[in-house]
Amino acid sequence: MDMDSPALLLLLMSAVTWSVMARSPHQYHFVSEEKSWTDAQALCREQFTDLATVESEQDVGRLLQLAGDHGHSGEVWIGLYQDVQSWTWSLNQAAFYGEGEMGYSNWGHDQPDNYRDADDPECCIEMKDEGKGYMWNDIPCKFNRHFICYDGNSDSLILSNGTLSWEDAQRYCRTHHTDLASVRNESEQQQVSAILRASTWIGLYRDCLLFRWSDQSGSPFRNWSSSSPSPWGNCAAVDVTRGGDWYDRSCDLLKPFVCYDVPKVTHMQTMRVELKTDSQKDMSDPAVQAAILQQIEKRLREKGLPAGAKLKWREQEDGQIFSKKTEKKGMKKRSKRRSDEL
Structure with a gap:
């Protein structure tokens, strides 16, 4: 001035x-009304922030105390879940794909159904003849199938003579060529289909033991029981009577749940x-x-x-x-x- x-x-x-x-630490809210995991998530997002994210042993203790204060014994939903639509290509180099090509799909009827048998979830993709051409189908990765490799040096597709599990087929393709083949668009779908003679592995798969939080936070904390995660469930529940151990359950089961918000x-x-x-x-x-x-x-x-x-x-x-x-x-x-x- x-x-x-x-x-x-x-x-x-x-x-x-x-x-x-x-922001203060998460504030938990116990909801005694029993709902499926998906319905519980919707209510938490509507009335609070989201289903509970649990980031430490201290959070486990707070959650158990809250459930006890409400007289609950048994299991409650938290926000950990397995994204059954998290399909990715074995050849996972972004430069290899054009716009939208990593998301291309050609699923068969009612696929992927993510069916789980007594031992194995369906986490790997075969191309299967369904009468109207070769379509994509999710099956357990342990099954033996023919497979198709991609060779980046010659920019060509190589169809196997024998059969292997998906993981062994991936290992073979990476050792002798580049990787299991990706199908990036309709043109490549037709190209691959033209050389197939039986059900055949391609490079699409998902990690069936990868769980993430509903609020998409990156917290790595887990408190699984010795028997979890298993092939039988995609949503995590906390057992209040077993010291707060986590179990993977079918998301359709009805349970009480815990939401959280973050007071300002x-x-x-x-x-x-x-x-x-x-x-x-x-x-x-x-x-x-x-x-x-x-x-x-x-x-x-x-x-x-x-x-x-x-x-x-x-x-x-x-x-x-x-x-x-x-x-x-x-x-x-x-x-x-x-x-x-x-």
């Missing part, structure tokens, strides 16, 4: 308040400031007040004010922002704190 032009200066005193929104906590701090300006400025003008506040905020940012903090003027008892004291130019200046030392 130009301090030399006016003969009369105003010493302005006011206070600035800033607030920072912080506002931390507020007030700072008193002294400013010097010329007497010609209308300090009751909101535009002037906003400009000064912007300058203060810039200084505070440079000195470490959190990015999420919001500043505002605090009104005094008379409804004014500033109180003022006048002093004539040339008078002995009294000691004061400089605003740029805040």
Whole structure:
């Protein structure tokens, strides 16, 4: 500010308040109404944040305490689940695929059905003749099938003579060629179908032991029982009576469940400031007040004010922002704190 032009200066005193929104640990909510995992997820997302994410032993203890407080014994749903649609190609190099090609599919009737027998989930894909051409079908990876490799050096497809399990076929293709073949579009679907003579492995699969959280958080914490995860369920439940061990269950089962939300906590701090300006400025003008506040905020940012903090003027008892004291130019200046030392 130009301090030399006016003969009369105003010493302005006011206070600035800033607030920072912080997040406290997850707050759990027990819902006694029994629902399937999918319906429980929908209710949690509607009324809270999501089905419970459990990130530590301390969270397990809090969840058990909550269930006990509601008199519940047995299992409750939490937000961990297996995404049965998480299909991916064995040759998983993004540059190999054009736009939309990693998502191309040619499923047979009612496929993938993710059927689980007594021992094995269906996590690998064969191309199977269904009378109207070769379609995609999910089956257990342990089955022996012919397989088709892709060779990147010759940009060609190689059909096997013998049969192997999916994992052994993948190992063979990676050793002798590039990988199991990907089918990226309708043209390649027809190209592959033209050389097949029986049910044949392609490179599509999913990790049948990979579980993720409903809120898509990356927490790696798990508390599985010694028998889990198993081939029999895609959704995780906590057994309250067994120390909080987790079990994978069929998502269609009806169980109570635990939701969570994240309460927002506002931390507020007030700072008193002294400013010097010329007497010609209308300090009751909101535009002037906003400009000064912007300058203060810039200084505070440079000195470490959190990015999420919001500043505002605090009104005094008379409804004014500033109180003022006048002093004539040339008078002995009294000691004061400089605003740029805040």
